[in-house]
Amino acid sequence: MAEPPEPSAPDADEVLSKADQLLARHRGPRPAARAEPPVDFPLLTEVVYETPPPAPAPTEEQLAALERDLRLELLALLGPEFERMIEARVHERLGEKIDEVLGLTRKVLEAEVRNAVRDALAQVIAEETARLKGGA
Secondary structure (H helix, E strand, C coil), X not given: CCCCCCCCCCCHHHHHHHHHHHHHHHHCCCCCCCCCCCCCCCCCCXXXXXXXXXXXXXXXXXXXXXXXXXXXXXXHHHXXXXXXXXXXXXXXXXXXXXXHHHXXXXXXXXXXXXXXXXXXXXXXXXXXXXXXXXXX
């Protein structure tokens, strides 16, 4: 009897390429290859330590100008904050003083109104009493 022909074995390269394709799907995109520098690209092979020359010392005039500029700049930056703080404190004290002055003014006005009404009533009573005495 004749045996059926065996299926042909897959080629090893074919199996590896399919495995690579399967793995590539799960890995995601590969990062771009880093560009190599050109052949004539210079490379630093020696570390050179060089200290910069010291800066020239500023003159007295330059220091005075720098100090003046710094003061002006600080005032410009801190001025609005100082104004806000002073305004808040003055506002508190001013409110208290206004309440105090208004209370005192109210008391003085009440006393003045009472005196004016008392004087007006006394005058009306005196006139009415004189009219009644004179007419009787």
